[in-house]
Amino acid sequence: MSNESLANLLKEDRRFAPPADLAAHANVTAEAYEQAKADRLGFWAAQARRLTWATEPTETLDWSNPPFAKWFKDGRLNVAYNCVDRHVEAGHGDRVAIHFEGEPGDSRAITYAELKDEVSRAANALTELGVSAGDRVAVYLPMIPEAVVAMLACARIGAAHSVVFGGFSADAIAARIKDADAKLVITADGGYRRGKPSALKPAVDEALSREGTQGVAKVLVVRRTEQDVAWTEGRDLWWHDVVGKQSAEHTPEAFEAEQPLFVLYTSGTTGKPKGILHTSGGYLTQASYTHHAVFDLKPETDVYWCTADIGWVTGHSYITYGPLSNGATQVIYEGTPDTPHQGRFWEIVQKYGVTILYTAPTAIRTFMKWGDDIPAKFDLSSLRVLGSVGEPINPEAWVWYRKHIGADKCPIVDTWWQTETGAMMISPLPGVTETKPGSAQRALPGIAATVVDDEANEVPDGGGGYLVLTEPWPSMLRTIWGDDQRFIDTYWSRFEGKYFAGDGAKKDDDGDIWLLGRVDDVMLVSGHNISTTEVESALVSHPSVAEAAVVGAADETTGQAIVAFVILRGTADADDAELVGQLRNHVGTALGPIAKPKRILPVAELPKTRSGKIMRRLLRDVAENRQLGDVTTLTDSSVMDLIQTKLPAAP
Ligand code: ATP
Numbered sequence: 001m002s003n004e005s006l007a008n009l010l011k012e013d014r015r016f017a018p019p020a021d022l023a024a025h026a027n028v029t030a031e032a033y034e035q036a037k038a039d040r041l042g043f044w045a046a047q048a049r050r051l052t053w054a055t056e057p058t059e060t061l062d063w064s065n066p067p068f069a070k071w072f073k074d075g076r077l078n079v080a081y082n083c084v085d086r087h088v089e090a091g092h093g094d095r096v097a098i099h100f101e102g103e104p105g106d107s108r109a110i111t112y113a114e115l116k117d118e119v120s121r122a123a124n125a126l127t128e129l130g131v132s133a134g135d136r137v138a139v140y141l142p143m144i145p146e147a148v149v150a151m152l153a154c155a156r157i158g159a160a161h162s163v164v165f166g167g168f169s170a171d172a173i174a175a176r177i178k179d180a181d182a183k184l185v186i187t188a189d190g191g192y193r194r195g196k197p198s199a200l201k202p203a204v205d206e207a208l209s210r211e212g213t214q215g216v217a218k219v220l221v222v223r224r225t226e227q228d229v230a231w232t233e234g235r236d237l238w239w240h241d242v243v244g245k246q247s248a249e250h251t252p253e254a255f256e257a258e259q260p261l262f263v264l265y266t267s268g269t270t271g272k273p274k275g276i277l278h279t280s281g282g283y284l285t286q287a288s289y290t291h292h293a294v295f296d297l298k299p300e301t302d303v304y305w306c307t308a309d310i311g312w313v314t315g316h317s318y319i320t321y322g323p324l325s326n327g328a329t330q331v332i333y334e335g336t337p338d339t340p341h342q343g344r345f346w347e348i349v350q351k352y353g354v355t356i357l358y359t360a361p362t363a364i365r366t367f368m369k370w371g372d373d374i375p376a377k378f379d380l381s382s383l384r385v386l387g388s389v390g391e392p393i394n395p396e397a398w399v400w401y402r403k404h405i406g407a408d409k410c411p412i413v414d415t416w417w418q419t420e421t422g423a424m425m426i427s428p429l430p431g432v433t434e435t436k437p438g439s440a441q442r443a444l445p446g447i448a449a450t451v452v453d454d455e456a457n458e459v460p461d462g463g464g465g466y467l468v469l470t471e472p473w474p475s476m477l478r479t480i481w482g483d484d485q486r487f488i489d490t491y492w493s494r495f496e497g498k499y500f501a502g503d504g505a506k507k508d509d510d511g512d513i514w515l516l517g518r519v520d521d522v523m524l525v526s527g528h529n530i531s532t533t534e535v536e537s538a539l540v541s542h543p544s545v546a547e548a549a550v551v552g553a554a555d556e557t558t559g560q561a562i563v564a565f566v567i568l569r570g571t572a573d574a575d576d577a578e579l580v581g582q583l584r585n586h587v588g589t590a591l592g593p594i595a596k597p598k599r600i601l602p603v604a605e606l607p608k609t610r611s612g613k614i615m616r617r618l619l620r621d622v623a624e625n626r627q628l629g630d631v632t633t634l635t636d637s638s639v640m641d642l643i644q645t646k647l648p649a650a651p
Pocket residue numbers: 266267268269270271272273274312313388389390391392393414415416417418419420440501502503515517518611613
């Protein structure tokens with residue numbers, strides 16, 4: 001973004017008060033904001049007591065060497081003990097921790113007592129295989145309970161895991177194994193995806209033939225699909241052989257609060273992935289607190305379901321660490337939302353009586369495209385809180401989610417955070433906040449976020465600019481693995497003493513925060529900074545548009561011109577010039593003439609990362625007739641070929 005602040009174009013006046021009964025019994029009330037404001041570190045020290053420490057910390061934050069933070073540094077704890085054993089000791093061993101739903105329809109319920117046994121066996125197995133505290137273990141698994149068990153087994157022995165999303169290629173696995181210097185890989189023969197077994201082990205085999213991966217001594221293989229696998233004797237071992245024969249007794253050792261817990265590479269929406277390092281005590285404190293506060297989780301009665309993959313930070317913080325540290329009962333689903341039919345998610349909600357659902361805007365837009373009649377066939381009345389994460393949610397998608405999934409009563413929590421922040425940072429609280437479609441609204445208690453202009457001045461209400469975090473937080477990344485300088489340069493150099501998130505944002509007249517997309521994506525049209533998110537949301541609010549991606553392409557007269565790629569709904573005709581004209585005018589009416597796209601191109605698909613986010617930089621390459629940049633984190637690179645052939649020559 002240059003000189004001028006981000007224009008504040010979109011007006012959204014719909015408001016939704018929290019349901020009275022939820023507000024009356026909410027885990028967290030408005031008081032939390034006051035407490036945290038009066039004594040921020042005291043607030044986090046109190047939240048740390050949600051955990052069970054072997055040695056209670058006496059120091060909350062050491063910020064003597066910024067930006068390298070140490071939280072609760074003289075405390076000691078075992079993360080896996082906090083997620084499993086202590087619930088069993090408290091008499092909840094029979095509570096279901098995981099309702100696993102396989103894509104082919106197989107299911108398993110795992111209680112906390114069973115989870116404790118399985119994690120203990122896996123921890124014993126890792127120790128037997130020579131993994132010790134401080135080592136790294138790469139995890140490349142489908143969405144099966146063993147993924148959670150593997151993560152917790154690493155945590156239990158003080159080794160850091162590095163989970164690689166199961167859809168990534170051999171190249172991506174090799175690069176991550178090499179960067180993290182992993183000693184062992186945990187994988188599976190395969191997993192079920194779109195109705196058939198999809199192999200995983202061949203990618204690991206290929207990755208391990210690459211330069212720089214020789215540090216991997218053993219590969220532990222979970223049997224899931226029973227497909228044939230190549231076998232390297234002396235290196236490859238079956239999980240059921242090695243883990244199965246272990247004792248279910250394992251004494252968890254306490255580690256320092258700053259013991260590395262995991263390295264996770266970011267999704268790669270903007271470029272080369274970064275290995276984000278998270279540690280133990282602070283991370284678990286914030287993952288646990290936010291899961292309790294933002295979802296209003298009642299562990300005795302709620303059934304929670306986060307649809308993210310374990311390969312993303314959402315899966316780490318809101319499948320493994322947050323829910324399990326809180327003793328939640330959760331659903332884990334292996335497969336895709338349209339297998340074997342487009343109602344699969346809603347069938348799962350109905351089957352398990354899911355009360356809290358956490359998913360992504362990309363999924364919600366897909367459900368909208370598939371039609372209202374599909375969720376209407378299922379009983380979704382158990383739902384009480386709905387969450388969103390991953391991208392700004394278009395107000396129309398938000399309203400659809402509330403109406404067609406949440407029976408017009410469930411509060412929606414739009415949670416802004418990043419791999420780097422480790423846990424949620426900006427979000428409504430379901431029993432407190434009057435929500436606004438499309439806004440993440442307010443920094444959570446204990447979190448300090450604001451919006452600044454180019455000169456690092458806080459913008460007034462109604463202004464736009466860059467989202468920054470002005471105080472350290474417990475689950476903050478500690479560094480980029482092996483690259484302290486890149487950590488400083490990427491996050492702490494743009495604005496002195498503030499964390500630069502890389503996202504554009506605005507404050508509305510109430511001071512609530514609206515995320516406006518990545519700073520790299522913001523467009524500069526005739527001297528005005530315009531948010532891609534706002535133009536996309538305006539397009540999506542037209543009944544003929546299911547999804548939209550907007551980019552600024554170099555333009556001789558206006559500096560940049562707005563180019564929109566749209567996916568039309570059901571019957572709309574892609575060659576209808578009149579419709580394209582209507583869409584331009586629709587944006588003009590919603591946001592003003594400056595935001596009218598110069599070109600609107602109907603397409604069949606949009607390029608997305610494997611975590612489902614729109615990759616605008618590739619569309620910008622197309623719109624400017626350039627060679628495509630790095631496509632390795634794209635779900636399906638043929639999408640780009642299709643879009644390029646559809647693109648008329650630039651005028
Ligand atoms: P990379 O950093 O490698 O380019 P990435 O930023 O997509 O990839 P993540 O850490 O998974 O990787 O995503 C965090 C980003 O997702 C945020 O910086 C923001 O752009 C977007 N995001 C997440 N949640 C929200 C939300 N609720 N509202 C708006 N944007 C969101």
